[in-house]
Amino acid sequence: MNDSDINPPQAVLPHHVNALNFTCIGPRWEESILSISDSPPLSAHQELCATDAYLQRLTSLRIGLDGTITIWKPRSVLKIYVSLKFGINHDHVKDAVRYATSEWNEKIQESDVRPRFEIVNARTEATCEIKPGTADDRLAHAFFPGMAPYIHIDPPSFRHAAHRKNLWKTLLHEFGHVLGARHQLQESGAPSVLIGVDDDCSIMRNSFILPDAPHLQQSDIDSFEMLYAVAGDQYGGLRIKRIKPMLLETWEKQQQQQQHQFVSVNCHTSGNYPSGLVSDHESNNLTDQVIMVTVLLLVVLLLYRAATR
Structure with missing residues (x-):
């Protein structure tokens, strides 16, 4: 794959793409593409987020879901396998994963207890998998610690030139969910708490205008460092649950056994x-x-x- 296929960090996005909205939908608050336009500004779009979230001021990192903050155990290694089912897009996806994991990992100091990302070539070694999705109303959707360990990249991520070139940025955002963060905004019906400082440019924002698609900010790094440095079992009135990464195939076998027991x-x-x-x-x-x-x-x-x- 050549350099024109993907934007490395600090690359400039194409100017002919004017606006891109993310929104939170569903119980897992996954991001969804709302609209793309070559001319109207963001304020001209009629579609609203399911919680009207993008009308509010963007604030800092939010954590917690269903009364619990789930994070990984200190110094966990999250091993990512890129599914071969991407076919001709496989190399493109793997390069995007490489860019995104590198940007997360290079911000981690040796003394930092935050999880590291690692790409593996064998599914038997993986703790999570990136595979094709089928949704037409979103770019991708991921998981929180302790949930089904899959990141789905949906068809719209490959249909538009700007989405293809910035897939690594979509994955930067998804990896934030994998580490335990929700979208920046308070979403009604699923209480969360704030950690860190206000930053309108956070990678966890759920609305942005091209060419200013989000990068990983120092505030994001500091917020995650604060989160994983919490010593107790509570933060902001929510219980903290620390999860040990499990091999993907082990998790799948456990699910099969539970289904068999249920039957x-x-x-x-x-x-x-x-x-x-x-x-x-x-x-x-x-x-x-x-x-x-x-x-x-x-x-x-x-x-x-x-x-x-």
Whole structure:
């Protein structure tokens, strides 16, 4: 892949792309492309975020979801595998991942306890996977610590030249979610707390205008450093839960086992049995019927022998 395929850090975005909106949608507050235009300014767009968030002033890093702040254990290594299912886009995605992980990692001091990112070539070594998504209303969506360890890059990331060239910036934002951050803005229905200083240029902002797509700011680095340096089990009234990264295949096996256990429990409690499964009650009835038929046959046989003597 040549240099024209992707923008490295500090590169200038194409000027013919005027506006790009991110919005938060769904329970996981994932980013979504709202609109792109060659001419109207951002204020001219009619589409609103689901929480009207982009109408508010952008503030600093927000953390916490469902009453809990989930982060990784100190000095964790998050090993990323890029799926081969990207096909002809695989090398482009991998280069974008390389740019994004390098920018996060190079900001980490040796004494810093924040997680590091590492790209692996074997899925068996990975703790998370970047793979193709199918949503047409967003660029990508990621996960928080302890959730399903997948980052999906959706089709719009490849359709527009500016999106392709700035995929690494989209991933910078997604990696912020992976480290435990939500969007900058307070989103109703899912309380969060603020950490760090106000910075309108934070990588976790959910609205920006090209060519000023977000870069990783020093305020982002400082905020994450503060977050991972918290010694106790609470911050801002929310409980802190520290997660140890798990191998991706181990996580998937655990999910399969849980699903199997769920099916087994349903089979014995609800009376709804998948094809090929028989309940204990049905099995007992079948056994009783076999015994009854056997006894009747024996009685008939004895009567026949007695009659023929």
